[in-house]
Amino acid sequence: MKEEQRLFEIYLRNKGLKMTSARETVLQAFLRSEGHLSAEDLLAAAKRIDPGLGQATVFRTLKLLADAGLAQDACKDEGPRRYEHVYKHSHHDHLVCVGCGRLIEFCHPQIEKAQNEIFKEFGFRATGHRLELRGLCADCAKTFDLEKE
C-alpha cells in the first residue's frame, strides 16, 4: 500500500510535479480496486472518498499513474480505455472470447522469455508488453457452428 504511494511521490518529485490531495485520492481508489477499470470506474470509486473530485483530474492522474509505471492500459477494443495494476501484480496475458466476452488471464513463461529475446534482438529496453489471444470459447464455438447450418 504505502510503497506505491512512495513510488508515486518520487515520480512526481523527479518530474517537478506536486503531490496533491486529489492525486492521493485517485491513487488510493486505484490501489483499492482490482481488475480492469476505466476512468469512469475510477472516478466513481474516488468520489466515494472525496465527492468533490473532478472528472478531469481522474483522467490526468490516470495518465500519470501509467507514466509512473503503476498502471498500464489493458487493451480492450470496445468502449473506454481501461487500466490495470502493474506494481506487485504478477504479469498476465489475456485470452478473450469474441463470442461472449469471457476473459481468461494466463501466464506462459516461455512466451515471456521469447519476448525478452526479441527486445534484445532489436536493442530495445523493455517497458511492457501486451498479449491478447482472441477466439471462441467452447460454448460459443458450438453455438456458432449451429448458426451456420
Add this chain to the structure above:
Amino acid sequence: MKEEQRLFEIYLRNKGLKMTSARETVLQAFLRSEGHLSAEDLLAAAKRIDPGLGQATVFRTLKLLADAGLAQDACKDEGPRRYEHVYKHSHHDHLVCVGCGRLIEFCHPQIEKAQNEIFKEFGFRATGHRLELRGLCADCAKTFDLEKE
C-alpha cells in the same frame, strides 16, 4: 484480389446482407491499401473511387470487414482505431518504441506455437491474436538516461 471480394460476398449472403456498390468501393479501397489505416484514411481512399461515399458507410463496412475476417484492428493506444489486412497477409507482431513511436514488425514462430498451445489448453478456437511489445529503442534509451541526470 477477387478472392477477397468473393469471401466478402459469401459472408454477406450468409448473414442476409446485401452486396452494394458502396461496400464494394470500401472493399476495393481497403484491398489497395497497406499498413494500418483508420476509418478516416479509408474514407479518403474510398472517396477517390466514389466521391459521394458517406463517412458512416465506411465505419459500418469496416466493421463488417472485420467480422468477415478480412480486416482486424491493429491495437494502437492513441488516436482512432486502425485496421489492417488479415487475409493472405502473413501475421506479424509489433515492437513499438514508446519514445519515438518507431514501429518494428516481427514474427517469432516459437511464440506463435506457444499461443496455439494456450488456445488448446482452454478449449478455444483461435480467431486471432495480437502481441505488442513496448520499450525504448536504443536511441531513445540514450536520450532518456541523459534526461535523468
Add this chain to the structure above:
DNA sequence: ACATTAAATGATAATGATTATCAATATCAT
C-alpha cells in the same frame, strides 16, 4: 510562519471518433 512561484483543480467548453436516426434509395428473391 509567510510570500512567491508554478502547478493543480474543478467546471465547462471543445474536440475527435463513433454511433443512432431517418427519409430516400438500392438490392435481392420471387
Add this chain to the structure above:
DNA sequence: ATGATATTGATAATCATTATCATTTAATGT
C-alpha cells in the same frame, strides 16, 4: 417487375477525452 427489407448519406447525438481558464493549492526559499 414487384415487394420486402437492407442500405445509403446527411445529420444529429453520444461517448470518451482533452483544452481552457479563473481560482486554489502545494513546494520552495526567506
